Amino acid sequence: MNPMAKASVLVAAGSICLSLIIALAKILHKYWWTPLRIQHLMSSQGITGPPYKFIHGNNKENIRLRQEALRNPMPDFSHDIFPRVQPHVHSRISSYGKNHLGWIGVRPRLIITEPELAKELLKSTEGVFPKRTSRERKEKDDFAIKILGDGLVTSEGEKWAKHRKLANHAFHGESLKGMSPAVIASVETMLERWKPFQGKEIELFEQFRLLTSEVISRTAFGSSYLDGKKIFDILTKLSVITNRNFFKSRFPVISKFWKTADEIEADKLAKEIHKCVMEIVKKREEKLTNDEDNNFGTDFLGLLLNAYHDTDKNKKFSEQDLVDECKTFYFAGQETTSSSLAWTVFLLATHPDWQDKARQEVIEVFGERNPNPEGIGKLKIMTMIINETLRLYPPVTGVVRKVEAETKLGNLILPPDLVLFVSNLALHHDPDLWGDDANVFKPERFAEGIANATKRNSSAFLPFGLGPRSCVGMSFAMTEMKMTLSMILRRYDVSLSPSYSHSPFTQVNLQPQHGIQIMLHGIDM
Ligand code: HEM
Numbered sequence: 001m002n003p004m005a006k007a008s009v010l011v012a013a014g015s016i017c018l019s020l021i022i023a024l025a026k027i028l029h030k031y032w033w034t035p036l037r038i039q040h041l042m043s044s045q046g047i048t049g050p051p052y053k054f055i056h057g058n059n060k061e062n063i064r065l066r067q068e069a070l071r072n073p074m075p076d077f078s079h080d081i082f083p084r085v086q087p088h089v090h091s092r093i094s095s096y097g098k099n100h101l102g103w104i105g106v107r108p109r110l111i112i113t114e115p116e117l118a119k120e121l122l123k124s125t126e127g128v129f130p131k132r133t134s135r136e137r138k139e140k141d142d143f144a145i146k147i148l149g150d151g152l153v154t155s156e157g158e159k160w161a162k163h164r165k166l167a168n169h170a171f172h173g174e175s176l177k178g179m180s181p182a183v184i185a186s187v188e189t190m191l192e193r194w195k196p197f198q199g200k201e202i203e204l205f206e207q208f209r210l211l212t213s214e215v216i217s218r219t220a221f222g223s224s225y226l227d228g229k230k231i232f233d234i235l236t237k238l239s240v241i242t243n244r245n246f247f248k249s250r251f252p253v254i255s256k257f258w259k260t261a262d263e264i265e266a267d268k269l270a271k272e273i274h275k276c277v278m279e280i281v282k283k284r285e286e287k288l289t290n291d292e293d294n295n296f297g298t299d300f301l302g303l304l305l306n307a308y309h310d311t312d313k314n315k316k317f318s319e320q321d322l323v324d325e326c327k328t329f330y331f332a333g334q335e336t337t338s339s340s341l342a343w344t345v346f347l348l349a350t351h352p353d354w355q356d357k358a359r360q361e362v363i364e365v366f367g368e369r370n371p372n373p374e375g376i377g378k379l380k381i382m383t384m385i386i387n388e389t390l391r392l393y394p395p396v397t398g399v400v401r402k403v404e405a406e407t408k409l410g411n412l413i414l415p416p417d418l419v420l421f422v423s424n425l426a427l428h429h430d431p432d433l434w435g436d437d438a439n440v441f442k443p444e445r446f447a448e449g450i451a452n453a454t455k456r457n458s459s460a461f462l463p464f465g466l467g468p469r470s471c472v473g474m475s476f477a478m479t480e481m482k483m484t485l486s487m488i489l490r491r492y493d494v495s496l497s498p499s500y501s502h503s504p505f506t507q508v509n510l511q512p513q514h515g516i517q518i519m520l521h522g523i524d525m
Pocket residue numbers: 152153154164167171328329332333334336337340394395396399400462463464465466468469470471472473474476477
């Protein structure tokens with residue numbers, strides 16, 4: 001080799017070495033130095049937690065705790081579900097306190113289970129503690145984003161405000177009243193399906209999944225469950241993938257160039273959803289192309305389409321906005337409500353005294369008639385029962401925010417990129433907030449309203465969140481649940497089947513792991 005060639009080989013080798021050293025330094029900075037610095041910063045403010053482990057954080061320990069907790073069903077239908085559903089939070093409160101630090105891989109998480117801090121966080125003005133940091137929005141590397149896209153649940157800033165306004169319009173006041181016939185028709189279809197099960201066992205979680213899918217399809221999208229079926233199926237597959245990967249560590253460099261089978265599958269499913277949503281959109285567009293005002297309807301899909309076709313740049317929604325918002329509402333409008341309905345019927349089946357009281361109230365308010373929006377407002381006992389169910393079995397067991405730039409919360413100075421996790425479940429089961437009977441089903445706690453039940457500590461009860469990002473579908477969900485339960489109670493007495501196994505767990509939302517098996521006994525009225 002001539003001296004010139006030798007020199008260029010040496011230069012090339014030198015620059016490769018330098019690049020490797022820089023890459024190694026970056027990895028060490030991100031995966032070792034930064035976590036240790038944050039750990040030190042937080043502990044100097046009294047916030048401690050299990051030590052950070054290189055790359056994995058606390059993932060391995062969290063997976064072990066979860067597997068142990070889910071190994072067996074819970075005895076005696078106990079409502080003390082916090083240790084089973086969030087073992088990684090529950091087990092650490094006694095060692096590290098109600099607010100403590102944990103690690104999902106390299107991401108630090110401040111776990112908040114104290115109501116005052118939760119309130120300050122959730123009530124803070126939009127933008128200070130966003131749902132996703134701007135870095136994350138660019139990277140889009142989260143599995144949950146495949147489910148929700150950049151829709152209302154995850155978006156920020158002006159985009160969020162514009163979309164929230166539209167959703168508020170679709171799911172409040174007069175619009176809600178107009179949805180009642182579609183809800184009643186969907187419940188009637190479900191009750192028709194139940195007829196062959198009189199005197200027999202029926203699994204209810206799947207039944208309520210079908211019902212809530214039908215309700216959101218009819219009310220928000222003006223179509224039948226069958227039109228949205230493929231979307232629901234894909235969303236369920238994505239929930240399973242999201243759940244499976246929650247505590248999985250991502251390895252530096254490799255994860256940038258190599259996708260796991262789950263990542264490839266999730267990308268494929270996200271593309272399929274896009275296609276399915278656009279098919280539903282096309283159907284609506286074709287149906288209304290002759291409409292002179294170019295008005296695509298007043299339901300949620302109609303409002304979205306009007307915005308999609310708006311010529312005003314400030315009001316216009318892009319195709320991706322349209323798809324993300326549709327999948328957000330297909331998912332958020334269905335999973336949570338079906339879970340709540342299933343747990344409510346489980347509690348009524350195991351508390352026949354409350355079941356009788358609720359039935360009596362339904363008969364007093366509606367007599368032989370189907371429920372209507374005016375009567376729904378009068379169902380006091382039913383509201384108490386649903387609230388107590390949402391306390392013990394909140395479908396959303398925790399809410400997440402992020403720190404974008406260094407900021408203060410309470411007395412704490414929080415570093416950028418810190419994840420803030422408020423455990424609703426911990427707050428709802430805390431004996432310091434609810435008394436020694438915190439794990440007992442006692443709807444009478446809510447007899448004088450939510451404010452009295454929580455002793456005016458508004459953040460002790462957070463089933464629908466709090467502050468500007470609280471649930472936009474709350475009234476819709478409460479109305480749907482009350483109508484459904486009223487119609488069931490008038491026709492059936494429910495008791496628990498001996499085959500039921502009490503196994504609450506989370507698959508994005510809180511669910512019964514093996515379903516809810518109920519015995520249906522027809523009532524002659
Ligand atoms: C029992 C039923 C439901 C429960 C327990 C529930 C719970 C929640 C919670 C806790 C949040 C706040 C999340 C956070 O702060 O990060 C939320 C937000 C949201 N919910 Fe619900 N939800 C229910 C039903 C619904 C329904 C039926 C819809 C749609 C029709 C819906 C749509 C949404 C949306 C779009 C958001 C995001 C709002 C925003 O960020 O502005 N939810 N929900």
